Amino acid sequence: MIYAKQLTKKFGELVAVNKLDLFVKSGEIYGFLGPNGAGKTTTIKMLTGILKPTEGEIKLLGMNMENDEIAIKRAIGVVPDEPRMYDNLKGIEFMQFIMEIYKSPREETVKRFEDICKAFGIDYLDKFIGDYSHGMKQKLMLATVLMRQPRVVFLDEPTVGLDARSAKILKLWLRKMANNGAAIFMTTHVLEIAEKMCDRIGIINEGKLIAEGNLEELKELSKEKYETLEDLFLELTGGNEFKDIIDHLSE
Amino acid sequence: MKTLLILLKYRLKNTSFSRKTRSRFYIPGLQFLILLLVFGSLIFPGAYRTFSELKQYEESLNLSIVNGLSISESYFSFITLVMLVLGFLNFLPYLVYSLSDYEELNFLLQLPVKKGTIFVYKAFDAFAGTFMSFAIYIPIAFAFGLSRSLFYAFLTLLAAFTGYFLMLTLALFVSSLLFNHISRNIAKRLGGVLILVNAVVFLLLFSVVASNGSFEAGKILEISSSMAKRYLPSYWVAKAATGGGLEWLLLLFFGMWFFRMAYRFASKALFEPVESEKSIIAFNENKRVNLIKKEILLLARTEQSFFFFFYPLIFSIIMIFTTREMYSSTLVMVMISSFYASQMMVISMSSEFLSWPLPAYLPLKLETAILAKTILITMIYTTLFVVSILINVMYLDMNPLLLLSFPGAFMTFFISALLGVKFYLSSGAYKSGVHRRRLGLGSTLILEILTFVAAVGNIMVLMAFLYVRGMQKVNILLFDLLFSGTTGILLGLGIPIFASVVMTVYSMKALKKQLRLIKEGK
Numbered sequence: 001m002i003y004a005k006q007l008t009k010k011f012g013e014l015v016a017v018n019k020l021d022l023f024v025k026s027g028e029i030y031g032f033l034g035p036n037g038a039g040k041t042t043t044i045k046m047l048t049g050i051l052k053p054t055e056g057e058i059k060l061l062g063m064n065m066e067n068d069e070i071a072i073k074r075a076i077g078v079v080p081d082e083p084r085m086y087d088n089l090k091g092i093e094f095m096q097f098i099m100e101i102y103k104s105p106r107e108e109t110v111k112r113f114e115d116i117c118k119a120f121g122i123d124y125l126d127k128f129i130g131d132y133s134h135g136m137k138q139k140l141m142l143a144t145v146l147m148r149q150p151r152v153v154f155l156d157e158p159t160v161g162l163d164a165r166s167a168k169i170l171k172l173w174l175r176k177m178a179n180n181g182a183a184i185f186m187t188t189h190v191l192e193i194a195e196k197m198c199d200r201i202g203i204i205n206e207g208k209l210i211a212e213g214n215l216e217e218l219k220e221l222s223k224e225k226y227e228t229l230e231d232l233f234l235e236l237t238g239g240n241e242f243k244d245i246i247d248h249l250s251e
Numbered sequence: 252m253k254t255l256l257i258l259l260k261y262r263l264k265n266t267s268f269s270r271k272t273r274s275r276f277y278i279p280g281l282q283f284l285i286l287l288l289v290f291g292s293l294i295f296p297g298a299y300r301t302f303s304e305l306k307q308y309e310e311s312l313n314l315s316i317v318n319g320l321s322i323s324e325s326y327f328s329f330i331t332l333v334m335l336v337l338g339f340l341n342f343l344p345y346l347v348y349s350l351s352d353y354e355e356l357n358f359l360l361q362l363p364v365k366k367g368t369i370f371v372y373k374a375f376d377a378f379a380g381t382f383m384s385f386a387i388y389i390p391i392a393f394a395f396g397l398s399r400s401l402f403y404a405f406l407t408l409l410a411a412f413t414g415y416f417l418m419l420t421l422a423l424f425v426s427s428l429l430f431n432h433i434s435r436n437i438a439k440r441l442g443g444v445l446i447l448v449n450a451v452v453f454l455l456l457f458s459v460v461a462s463n464g465s466f467e468a469g470k471i472l473e474i475s476s477s478m479a480k481r482y483l484p485s486y487w488v489a490k491a492a493t494g495g496g497l498e499w500l501l502l503l504f505f506g507m508w509f510f511r512m513a514y515r516f517a518s519k520a521l522f523e524p525v526e527s528e529k530s531i532i533a534f535n536e537n538k539r540v541n542l543i544k545k546e547i548l549l550l551a552r553t554e555q556s557f558f559f560f561f562y563p564l565i566f567s568i569i570m571i572f573t574t575r576e577m578y579s580s581t582l583v584m585v586m587i588s589s590f591y592a593s594q595m596m597v598i599s600m601s602s603e604f605l606s607w608p609l610p611a612y613l614p615l616k617l618e619t620a621i622l623a624k625t626i627l628i629t630m631i632y633t634t635l636f637v638v639s640i641l642i643n644v645m646y647l648d649m650n651p652l653l654l655l656s657f658p659g660a661f662m663t664f665f666i667s668a669l670l671g672v673k674f675y676l677s678s679g680a681y682k683s684g685v686h687r688r689r690l691g692l693g694s695t696l697i698l699e700i701l702t703f704v705a706a707v708g709n710i711m712v713l714m715a716f717l718y719v720r721g722m723q724k725v726n727i728l729l730f731d732l733l734f735s736g737t738t739g740i741l742l743g744l745g746i747p748i749f750a751s752v753v754m755t756v757y758s759m760k761a762l763k764k765q766l767r768l769i770k771e772g773k
Contacts, residue, residue, distance in 0.1 A: 009772070011772060042772075045608070045772075048611075048612060049611070049612075050608050050611040050612070050770075051770065051771070051772045052770045052771055052772075070614050070615065070616065071614075073612060073613065073614035073615075074614035078612045080608055080609070080612070084605060084606045084607060084608075084609055085606050085609060086545070086549060086602065086605075086606050086609075087602070087605065087606075088548070088549050088552035088553065088602065089540075089545065089548060089549065089552075093540050093545075093548060094540075096539060096540040097540040097541070097542075097544075097545045100539050100540055100541045100542075101541070101542065101613055101614065101615065102613075102614060
């Protein structure tokens, strides 16, 4: 479903993403982890057609990003790290705009949207988006993506700003979508979420994919056995340089 | 008080002006002082002479007093009324915008600062943006007082300050009522309407006072006397300036009362979180929000839209009725409209980039979204242009053939709008994270020149050509020479076509280049 080969992005001299190979199959939740500035968001931007890669090939749902950008965009769903929308539209108007622009089948989309709104507690659709809090915007953004039931979903830090109930519902919803055959690609800094939700995890550091596999495979890859993904992540991304400080703070 | 001063100190520091000069020359409030001195040196001498002459005139002829005011006093009262009305119409929209700034309000509420202090701070903030009318009024008031004696000069200044304070508190009161009864978004839009009203009042006052391009002293004095009403605050200011005790009480009482009421309402409306009403989602089956409808909704809800769209038309209508001359009124309208079309695109683009990267995720090309905006704004300005020509045709009995100039107007506004996008994208404002809603001074000036060229190259030549061909009474010899005969047809149609093609190709190429750079992440 998601295929990227030798994906590279350079900003002048800086290599933000370096020869990245990715493959996410149908029914899989893929967690993409890495420290700040590792290249996660740049990768998502390339995979979703916002940024043009300097080198490499991207295929989504069998379509090539170079030739079928619009068709790909219509088929996928993206929840960016910042839920920015049109402040001067009301929630309901934004939903209708998304439905029209994606040409989603009206009746079933509306039905699904109502269900999602009920689940997430979205009861502020008649208000202007500019008046929403971060969490309210994030829920609306999620609802307008999930209502279309895209076959590939990209989520950049989806749980940021969500209350515990909404975060739980999101996890369940994503799992349900994956069970129905969707491919889910998500980044997160909450390693516990990645540990519990993701079928496979890729760790990126300084633009390079340094490890990939399910939790067990990743633990095998590391020098020592670690109890949690957090310890493993720190080991792989060089965070163990700060282990003394972390241990001290943990006491 | 100390907290308020701290807030104001950092507010004054937080300007681009101070950023450039802070390192060596920064003095808080320096720009206001400079503005006051500039206006003072320009206005004071003339105002002082006028009031002195009026006073001598009164004394020598022993002129009667109207409603308790002498001629010079009623003239000062009239000027006060004009300045207070303009100040009010200027201050109120600024205040509404300032109080609608959620982000700053939320930040300020986190600080250990009293709500009342925040409210007063926001009022100061808004006043700083409308300082000009105050800077014009103060030298006039000082001149009026000094024409009597130094004591009266200070008394008049004090009365003027108190009168201005009353006007400001009235605006505070109105804005707090607005926020109490209507939503923040509607209040903001109303602010946009008020800016237009302000401009219209200014234009109307100017056309009344200076009809046929010259100021008539007799007419002004006649209006002044008729406006000297005992119930007007401007009357109280004039009386207080000359020692009226009751008027001082009235000014202070109403000033304090409005402030108290405004504070009470504003504390309730602005600083308490609004409980979201539980509502059931009601879908209107026929309601669709497609790309164009989204653009219309966003444009209609942008605070500046009302002003930017209707000001050129209103300006042109006032010119039609005062000068009774078509070509100049249309010229001015097209110039303003083409520049405003580019500015509206800047505003519209910034709202698009405020939601970035959402527009890039949508299944349509960014060019399509931009073109939809461009066409919409162009159509609105073209329609307003046609309305203006129709008024000319009906009121000034012009040849309806002039309506054929609308393709030229369309191209002018289309090119101007595209240039607006190009300049917005090349300024990099969308990358700043601040998403500025206006361009820098340099870019604005270049844009103004380019839109001027677009207006002259397209519509003005075409209109001059149609003017001549429509066998109107032309009075402009150059037009007759240029646009008569076969060469005239070539020039009259050739120049607009050539200008349209060249400028459209240039704008489109520049736009595509910018979009490519965005895609490459540069």
